[in-house]
Amino acid sequence: MSFRSLIQEMRDEFGSISRHNLRSRSHRAGGGHAPRVAAVGPVEAAAAQQQQQQSCWAQLPPELLREVLVRIEESEGWWPSRRDVVACAGVCRSWRGITKEIVHVPEASGKLTFPISLKQPGPRDGTLKCFIRRNRATQTYYLYLGLTEALADDGKFLLAARKCRKPTCTDYLISLDMSDMSKGSNxxxxxxxxxxxxxxxxxxxxxxxxxxxxxSKSRSARVIGLNQVSPRVPAGNYPVSHISYELNVLGARGPRRMNCIMDSIPASAVEEGGKAPTQTEFPLSGLDSFPSISFFRSKSARIDSATSQISAQKEEKLVLRNKSPRWHEQLQCWCLNFRGRVTVASVKNFQLVASDENGPTNQEQDKVILQFGKIGKDLFTMDYRYPISAFQSFAICLSSFDTKIACE
Known part of the structure; x- marks a missing residue:
C-alpha cells in the first residue's frame, strides 16, 4: 500500500469515528429528540471540518509522528515521489512543525523541496541539473529540474519567466506559477x-x-486605473547581481565575455568554510494560505543565515566570469568541456567560475559554479551549485537569450 493510500485510509477512519461520537453526543443531549442545528454556510462548514481533521492528526504521539516523518523524508529522495514530503507538511500544525526541523536546505541535502529552496544556495558537493524550455511564440521560458540522467525529460517545474519589451529596456518577469507571470501576482x-x-x-x-x-525602487502602493490599491506585501526591487557583456566595437567574431557581480554574496563564500546568505522564508503573502505550499526553515539555517547576512554587507562582493574557451583546430570552433551536458554549438553557451580578482587562483575558484548550454532548438541545460541559487542562476541564463546589439 502506498503512503498516500495509507494517509487517506487513516483520514477516513478518524473522520468516521468523529462523526459517530458527534451523533452519540447529540442524541444524549437532546433526550431522544432531534437536536437543534445552527445554520452555517459552506465556508464555516469547511473550516469546522478541517479543524476537526487537524485535531485528529494532532493527537498522534510526537515521538511516533517524528519517526514516521523522518523515514518518509529519507525514503522520498527525489521528485515526483518527494511531493509526499510536501503533502505531510500540509496536514496540520504539528506535522508542519516537525517537517520544518527535518527538511534541510539544498546546501546540505542537495534537494529542492519547498518553493523557498529556489532562493537558497545550491549544494556544496555536486550540482543540481536543470533545463530550460523556450517558447518563441509567447516569449516565455520555463525552468525544470531534471529527474533522470537524460539531457531532458518531463522534469519537475520550478520557475517561469516572461519577456516584456519596453522602449528603453527589456524585462524578464520571474514567477513560481507558469500560468501567472505578472508583477502583481503573489x-x-x-x-x-x-x-x-x-x-x-x-x-x-x-x-x-x-x-x-x-x-532600489519601492512603491508602497500600486495604481490600477484610477484606484490606488495597497498590496499586502509590496514587491520590492532588491538588486542581487549585475551582469555585463563586453562590448565588441571592432566587430571581431568570437565567444562572448561576461562578468557577474553578486551583490548579495561575499567573495569568501567560494572559499573553504565560506558562507552565503540563505533566505529562510518568504514574507507573509497569499501563498501562505495554501497548506500544501509551505515555506520552511531549519534551526541550522537560521544560524547560518544570521552569520552570512552580516558578512555579505561588509566583505567584498563575489565576481563570476565566464571560463575562456579554447580554439579547436579540427572543428574550427571555440570549445568548452561541458562533460556531455551540451550537444549544440551556440554563442549562448557559457561556464561561470569565480573571478581571479577575488584572490589567488585555487582549486575552489576553478569549480564551475554555473553552466548553460544548448541541446536542442528551444532546449537548454542549466547546472548550478553553491553559492548561487536556482533563481539567480535562471536570471543569469535569461540574460544570454536577449539580443546584444553591440556584442555580436
Whole structure:
C-alpha cells in the first residue's frame, strides 16, 4: 500500500469515528429528540471540518509522528515521489512543525523541496541539473529540474519567466506559477532588466535577500486605473547581481565575455568554510494560505543565515566570469568541456567560475559554479551549485537569450 493510500485510509477512519461520537453526543443531549442545528454556510462548514481533521492528526504521539516523518523524508529522495514530503507538511500544525526541523536546505541535502529552496544556495558537493524550455511564440521560458540522467525529460517545474519589451529596456518577469507571470501576482519573485544595448543586466529580487538589504525602487502602493490599491506585501526591487557583456566595437567574431557581480554574496563564500546568505522564508503573502505550499526553515539555517547576512554587507562582493574557451583546430570552433551536458554549438553557451580578482587562483575558484548550454532548438541545460541559487542562476541564463546589439 502506498503512503498516500495509507494517509487517506487513516483520514477516513478518524473522520468516521468523529462523526459517530458527534451523533452519540447529540442524541444524549437532546433526550431522544432531534437536536437543534445552527445554520452555517459552506465556508464555516469547511473550516469546522478541517479543524476537526487537524485535531485528529494532532493527537498522534510526537515521538511516533517524528519517526514516521523522518523515514518518509529519507525514503522520498527525489521528485515526483518527494511531493509526499510536501503533502505531510500540509496536514496540520504539528506535522508542519516537525517537517520544518527535518527538511534541510539544498546546501546540505542537495534537494529542492519547498518553493523557498529556489532562493537558497545550491549544494556544496555536486550540482543540481536543470533545463530550460523556450517558447518563441509567447516569449516565455520555463525552468525544470531534471529527474533522470537524460539531457531532458518531463522534469519537475520550478520557475517561469516572461519577456516584456519596453522602449528603453527589456524585462524578464520571474514567477513560481507558469500560468501567472505578472508583477502583481503573489507568485512573482523577481525580474531581470537589461539596458538598451542588451550588454548590461540587473537581477532584482522581490524580497530582501538578507537583513538590511536596500530596495532600489519601492512603491508602497500600486495604481490600477484610477484606484490606488495597497498590496499586502509590496514587491520590492532588491538588486542581487549585475551582469555585463563586453562590448565588441571592432566587430571581431568570437565567444562572448561576461562578468557577474553578486551583490548579495561575499567573495569568501567560494572559499573553504565560506558562507552565503540563505533566505529562510518568504514574507507573509497569499501563498501562505495554501497548506500544501509551505515555506520552511531549519534551526541550522537560521544560524547560518544570521552569520552570512552580516558578512555579505561588509566583505567584498563575489565576481563570476565566464571560463575562456579554447580554439579547436579540427572543428574550427571555440570549445568548452561541458562533460556531455551540451550537444549544440551556440554563442549562448557559457561556464561561470569565480573571478581571479577575488584572490589567488585555487582549486575552489576553478569549480564551475554555473553552466548553460544548448541541446536542442528551444532546449537548454542549466547546472548550478553553491553559492548561487536556482533563481539567480535562471536570471543569469535569461540574460544570454536577449539580443546584444553591440556584442555580436
Amino acid at each position: 507568485t512573482y519573485i523577481g525580474k531581470l532588466r537589461s539596458n538598451f544595448l542588451g550588454t548590461k543586466f540587473t537581477v532584482y529580487d522581490a524580497h530582501p535577500p538578507y537583513d538590511g538589504a536596500v530596495v
